[in-house]
Amino acid sequence: MSKVTETVEQLASPIVKDFGLELVDVEYVKEGSNWFLRVYIDKPTGVDIEECAMVSERLSEKLDELDPISENYFLEVSSPGAERPLKKPSDFENAIGKHVHVKLYEPIEGEKVFEGTLKSYSEEELTIEVTIKTRKKLFTLPTAKVAKARLAVIF
Incomplete structure (x- = not known):
């Protein structure tokens, strides 16, 4: 796990838990010339767009405050989908x-x-x-x- 994903996981975990959700995965990847920070959240009944938006807004504020990533990046918060990864x-x-x-x-x-x-x-x-x-x-x-x-x- 990279330093960025580790740091973001530590920041995102309490935020996600506050909303009664599960943090499934964090990815920090470069695609073309852009960096993407992807945070996957879920719950037994699935997450909706409003829950993704709430987590994104709160996490974005925390990331802006602490500024742990030097590159410009796009933050994406979403469900892992039907074929969610199995990691833990x-x-x-x-x-x-x-x-x-x-x-x-x-x-x-x-x-x-x-x-x-x-x-x-x-x-x-x-x-x-x-x-x-x-x-x-x-x-x-x-x-x-x-x-x-x-x-x-x-x-």
Whole structure:
């Protein structure tokens, strides 16, 4: 995690909690010539535009006051969407029984990408049930090998 995202996470956490929301993720990325500070918030029933605006306004005031970022940037506060990232242990625990997409740093059984139902999670490993043609197969993946994980929408 970069210094900017760490600092913004510390600033945003109490603001988001004040509104009864969850801070899902903070990204600070350069796209073209512009920098974007993206703050993703959520709650069990989903967030609306007014909640995003309230968090954005309060966070913007705090960022202006403390000025922790030297570059010019665009602040975006939004929902993580249907395919929200899974980063923290609590994200994985809340995703048990749901459809997930997991990419690994290195292959297991010749595969680096797994999509299926998250059956279990611990800090050491997670278990995914993948459907291959008509058969279901369980894969146990070490969490240390997980590069990215997110919820996945089934169409």
